[in-house]
Amino acid sequence: MLASIATVAFEGVEARRVAVEVQLVGNEGPTIFSIVGLPDKAVAESRERVRGAFAGIGLALPAKRIIANLAPADLPKEGSHFDLPIALALLAALGVIQPDALQGWAALGELGLDGRIQPVGGTLPAAVAASAMGLGLICPEANGPEAAWAGDVSILAPRSLIGLINHFKGTTILRAPEPGPVRSGTTVPDLREVKGQESAKRALEVAAAGGHNLLFVGPPGSGKSMMAQRLPGLLPPLTPTELLETSMVWSVAGLIERGALTRDRPFRSPHHSASMAALTGGGLRAKPGEASLAHNGVLFLDELPEYSAQALDSLRAPLETGEIVVARANAHVRYPARFQLVAAMNPCRCGVGGPGKGACGKAPRCQRDYQNRISGPMFDRIDLTVETPPVTAADMALPGPAEGTAEVAARVAVARAMQEDRVREAGLDPAQALNARASGEVLERFATPDEAGRALLMRAGEAGGLTARGWTRTLRLARTIADLEGATGVLRRHIAEALIYRRTTVGAQGDFERQAGGVRGGPAALPAW
Template sequence: MLVKVFGSAVFGVEATTITIEVNIDKGIGYHLVGLPDNAIKESSYRIAAALKNNGYSLPGKKITINMAPADLRKEGSAYDLTLAIGILIASGQIQAEESAQYLIMGELSLDGSLQPIRGALSIAIKAKEEGFKGFFLPKQNVKEAAIVSGLDVYGVENLQEVIDFFEGNGTIQPTQINTQEEFQKCLDFPEHDFSDVKGQESIKRCMEIAAAGGHNIILIGPPGSGKTMLAKRLPSILPPMTLRESLETTKIHSVAGKLKEIGLMNQRPFRSPHHTISNVALVGGGSYPQPGEISMAHNGVLFLDELPEFKREVLEVMRQPLEDREVTISRAKFTVTYPSSFMLVASMNPSPSGFFNDPSAPATSSPNEMQRYLSKISGPLLDRIDIHIEVTPVPFEKLSDNRKAESSHVIRERVTKARELQSVRFENIPTVNYNAQMSTKLIREFCALDETSLQLLKTAMERLNLSARAYDRILKVSRTIADLEGSDLVGASHIAEAIQYRSLDREGWLG
């Protein structure tokens, strides 16, 4: 008897429906075809034990299973439940006339209970698009899949619950989630708040500008000056996530298996990988493609602490994702694309000893050591960082001050208003959402300077020996400063402030 049941495969962040054809005929054998990997080939042992422990059996006949399309590689153990149901129907042990209307996924334990799968949200979206009536999956994944309206999503704990449903004996009901309510319910304010930061008013101002314009930023300062503490609080002043951004971010974390029974992610992610991270772990890929850290930071912040300690080749692979806001992984057998629109926040010591330019500490690094240390950061990477700011240690008087500083909530309101201005400005330009994404053509259009401002910028570049790459960056940051003030024009005061934020372009830093 030939039976068709349906599962799904996830490539990148998108799902593809897999048709599983099960044929049982005279003879003996178990044949699984259609490019399955080892985890799927081993499923016969898990299925046999799960069936026996639930009062069923693996037929002692010739079982042929084809996973179509046969030229697409199938990976992982999430097809166990699909295969088991197909075998039970094909062997006549259960009756399930409506099985073709449902998509079925889940990893089986030997007792028939189910383990969570990856990519449930992507699979549910695809199931709805292709007109499936419902989706069976492990209970641990039901919240993320139930976000998709118009699809009956059943979270099941074991194989028997699925069998009972198809035979009309079950009481299981589809999980219902109001997506808007779920999105609003968890919009709690982030744990870290700028009100906890003593002093550093100029750095907070700089972080506000970075958040308002989506600018990448690097913090330069000695150990203990508060670089990491400031970076961790940046997500708290970014504009709240939209529902679309929340769904995008949730989908990526679902594919990576990082949701842990969370329905919707509505806090902007903050990722802080260790400096020993590899290229693949940062950008994604591998034998079984998985999103990397830059995709896990999509719509949020990627923080690289002690930037020069990262391998240079690791940093260089970020250049294209920073520009295109997506990363494409191309291999001989597959090509996948992951979104990676994030804010890069980096920190570094100003020298190997950490105390360069600090009058209170002796210079312990030679010029050659300084050059080797700073040359680990390439010019093309710095080209993609709009703001460089020096962070100095907080004096005792500030640390002991008990007055409460300005909260993240207040700063976020200003940032959100500035972003709203940019949304209106770029509403007819689909590839640009905020100032940091402006091309040279858009900079000329939206950052026009009067004679006074132009002369100020020219003088600053000559006297401070600013590099040519600083010109566009200063204009972008100036546009954001003007937006925070609600000004339509970029004035001399905005230019003057933006010039302060190019420390690494000055002579004596990177040569």
């Protein structure tokens, strides 16, 4: 007797169709249960979980050879979610349920030894794939609200194997689950709590408005992490498309609880001991890394030079392409990873550095050695680098700032709306609406500076302070500064402020300010250019 049902195997966040075929072979004899089709250890162990689940509901495996084939055979199969489809195909082969009852369904789920169906990761992309294949989806009860977000697809979400059998026999009817809730408005610390650091706040606003990468440099206690943690409050909520993309990644990672999605942009802050696989994904069983979990959100790297050089440099490609490719011996796995990088670091190993009271006695060698832990190409991908000097007692004694997160977020929303409207009205690629992603025609049409701005940019380039990538990123940054001002064109003052933020070595910011004749603090502090 042969019976089959569809399921999926995951390649990144993509769910590929797999046919699960179960056949009973031979006459009476010892029970031999084999699973073929390139299974990993978790899939090979399915036979014991299926055996235990059958015993838990009062069924015994027949005294025959049981062959479970997972096709196509050359596609690697990973994970425990193959338990349920193998069990269902076996039930159909035994005649417990009608074989034609499984037609039009895909299934995934892990079995407990008592017959309960345990939750698994990847239910949302599996439901989307089932819908594309014209199938319904059978999944664990706990994953039902998550699967229901796939839209026009039939969902069965049983609690146990016996409940599913009764549904197919018609003795009980399983109701389709409702989509889980959408949460938004998670409490984020207010920017009004940060005293002093006006130039750093300005850089934070510019970074939020254009989606630019940002680095804070300063001694311990100067508010670097404090400001980075307030960035999510400045960003707009996820759009419906971004919500689906982000939720697909989180689903594969098994981080969606009871089908609850959130419109808040992800904010991931891995410890500096994180490995390359932890940041970019992969491992024995390929899973999304922190960079992919921060897709459409923020990846915050505190103590930047303390990360291993290999781990940091693994982020260089996704910062440009917006995706991560994990190359394995038998497959290439792709994960989306279009995140905004925000980092913080001390100026040197001792944490003080620079001139003034308590300065490092080994400067400038201590600073140079510490900063050299970060490669030049990595520095080149950071759009804004801003120093955060120590907060003085006078700063702490001042009353709270007049502007908080709400006021800055309103300006950020207006600037982002300008970027989207500009690209949409021109009929250009909407994926380049955010200034940090602008390139080609979008950059040429909307970020070309006036003659004075071009001359200033040329001088900076000729002085050797800009690579070709740095030139492009300076134009993007200047366009964002102009958007915050409400200017239609990019002027010299916008280029000047962008160049202040753009530098390849920590400590060069003040030098450029003196050469340009400006001071830090944004348009209000800049002289008439």
